[in-house]
Amino acid sequence: MSNADADGPDDTRTEGTPRADGAGAVAGELAEPDHDHEFPGMGSIRRWFVTTNHKDVGILYVVTSLFFLLFGGVLALLIRTQLWVPGGTVLDGLAYNQAVSAHGLIMVFWFLSPFAFGIANYVIPLQIGAKDLAFPRLNALSYWLYLFSGLLLMVSFFQGASFSGGWTMYAPLNVPVYTPHIGASTAILALTMFTASVTVGSVNFITTIHRMRAPGLTMWNLPLFTWSILLTVWMMLFAFAALLAALVILSSDRLLGTTYFAAQSAGGSLLWAHLFWFFGHPEVYIVFFPALGAMAEVFQTFTGRRLVGRKYFIGAMLLVAIQSFMVWMHHMFLTSINLEIKTLFMATTIGISLPFDLMVFALIYTMLKGDIRFETPFLFAFGGLVLFILGGITGVFLGAVVLDYEFRGTYWVVAHFHYVMVGGVTGLIAAIYYWFPKMTGKLYDEFLGKVNFVLYFVGFNLLYFPMFLAWETPRRVFDYRPEYIPWHRLSTVGAFLLGLSFLVLIYNLYISYLDGADADGNPWKYATTAEWAVPSPPPLENFDGLPSYEDGNLTFRSESAGRGGEAAADGGRTDTPRSADGGAVVTAPETGVVAKTSHEEHASHASIWPFVAGAASFVVLVGLSGLQQGSFPSGAAGGFYAGTTLVGGGLLLYGFVRMAAERFHGPTMAMAERWPFAGVDNMKTGMWVFLASDVVLFGAFIGSYVFIRVAEGWTNWHHLIPADHVVLPGLINTYLLLTSSFAVVLALVFAERNNRLGVVASLIATVGLGVGFLINKALEWNHLFHVHSEAFPNGWELSTNVASSTFYLTTGLHGAHVTVGLIIALYMIVRAWNGAYLDDEAPIEQFGLYWHFVDIVWLFLFPLFYIL
């Protein structure tokens, strides 16, 4: 898989002042503006709003996720306080349901993965030898969407009530009939926004890890933490696309009045379960894999031994990532799905436990073969392994159909998934202790770390193990049999102990950051990966040279040599040879002097527009939360929500246009390992990866339509559709879109021929045809809204039936894609008129990829919604 190749401009955009060593650079970084002339120093608040640097964004993620940990933790303590006695009265019913729902949502979405990705943001580019992620502004945008989505969830508590139907949001509890408050809609929109953040982040990490690895760093030699993150983002890309589809449909049901999940809809509640768990089961591994990768790194470092069966361990992770999409129906054994499919999914579920067995034994055997040092990171990693084993074994019970009939909906499930999910948290605490010295340049307090572990491990087991014993307690209900009182009280005591352990963790990190002993580049005796070969914390652009593994060990080449592709080691060469995969011990380089030319263009690190786009998205969604049945309520409240939507929409458009127009130099690597996307530049790779997630998004929409139609009776469908719904408008729109695709291709041909007017004319034709498509659709919809027939005396509107709901929402989503494409095309027309694209037609090709994809989607919508 090693195929380091050169493409694109060089990546050497560091400023011209040579540094004697990295540590000096760090000191300078703290005291004064960084060498990016628009980039403020770390002491400036402005820096944290404009930064796009992966290390800064990583710290923002970690700090923000810890805030949400406290938020979700306080809710958990409220729940446990309520359960001190059966039928507790601390919270009323609605408040308890909100606390349970928000606790689950916050911990799973706003704490666990963001905490892991904060660490990943910081560490991954360092581990693979990159200066940043492939798209730094998208990385910042991903963070701001995450932060503002969390704020939006908090706003939901002030709009009557937040969502109260449980974190799984089962239908029909998730529709306004059962959860009528505006805040419930806001919570759904907040999760939708979070999903957008995850998608943006996934595209970024996939592109980065596949295309920006140091020369010689083949896939097999990737550090295990990087492997785990790579597989996590691949799972995220597909799983979150399905969740996005579910949430968009649910938002439509709540805000526009479609009827997908209404109680009376054929298969409505089952449809939600399918969509949610197609996402939800991979989500278990999405949450756990980063912890697993971190645990593997910690095990290697603190046993002084390479992971036993390393390649098999990677293979097992790969297998689990694939299998995770084949087990979702084991969450639905108590529904009306047929026995054949239950049996099949029982088999696949038991099958997924096998690769995990291999991973667990690899970790255990590494301990047996190694020389263990019981320092805080290892204690947490080892604790995480023990807890995960317990969680895994108790999960196998739930994978068996017969046992699941007993356990589903009880505290057995609650105990099991907390052992798995919070077992993952245990691994991530190991990770934060492990990489804390790298991130801050300070050593944590070892004594406090051990106190933290003891409190944590005792509190954890005191909290969750009694739940197995009181397993017949019904889930999400604050009443239970009196004989369970002792177990529930033990749980509550354990909950407060666990909460205290997190306060010790945060206190330890805080005082260590302020007063801890200085950490050198590599504070661990047997650390093996590249991040330990640079100072702690690393300089702004990570490496004073181009990292390379081409001779089998990590070396640093001069920038100019790197551009020429010569294997010239310079003063940055490390003292001790090291490999990426844990084969040798690393030490920090003594020197990092690199010759740089004065005319080198340096990378950009500052942009305010990701923050603006995130804030504007928040404003838009606050406004949209006020929609009911497709319109804003009358009066001042309606005016507020409508006005907020308009202002937010305008700001969002402005933010994206300014971001597009901004001169920004992201990192590209002249020489890098790029398997399997060699020969495709970063931008195009990112676009294709995004389109892959869009395939799943539209696939889930089309799948929902197919599912509902099968539930209704495939050929017993047309009575739900008025006779006025005919083929011709769809056919005309097919012609219009096909022709517009041809026009985009012509724009590309004209750009290659340096024909400016041809490019402009082709793009204008594209826009004209796209507008024609939308006008035709608007005319068709308007006609269908107002049909009058015996079967449809009040027209055929979104809420008329499931056929109208699926038709309007699916073609509407497609129309929204067309609209976004038209906005981009209009922007490109202006640029083309000014002569852009003649020397570089890549943007037209990238736009074309999107536009043609929209065309392809229509090629399926046309027969499904107009002919069949």
Add this chain to the structure above:
Amino acid sequence: MSRLKLYTAMYIVLFVLATVQALVEMTGMLETAYWTAFGIIMVLSFLKALAVAGYYQHLRWEPRSLTVLMTLALLAALALTGAASYSIL
């Protein structure tokens, strides 16, 4: 054949195939042999999608990894649709 001629030929093919799909409906085949007509129409849609992806999106000339990527996404969507629909039969 130059790229422009190829693109033009593909456009004509796509246009014709879309028309054929509509003609299948207009001939009344859906009333007489629904599932045969269903098969023809969906196969034509897949052919059109392959033509657009292969030639307009240049997948034919790109590294195979991109084709694999899109195939995986399509398989995920089909797995969800197929298994979910089967579960209620």
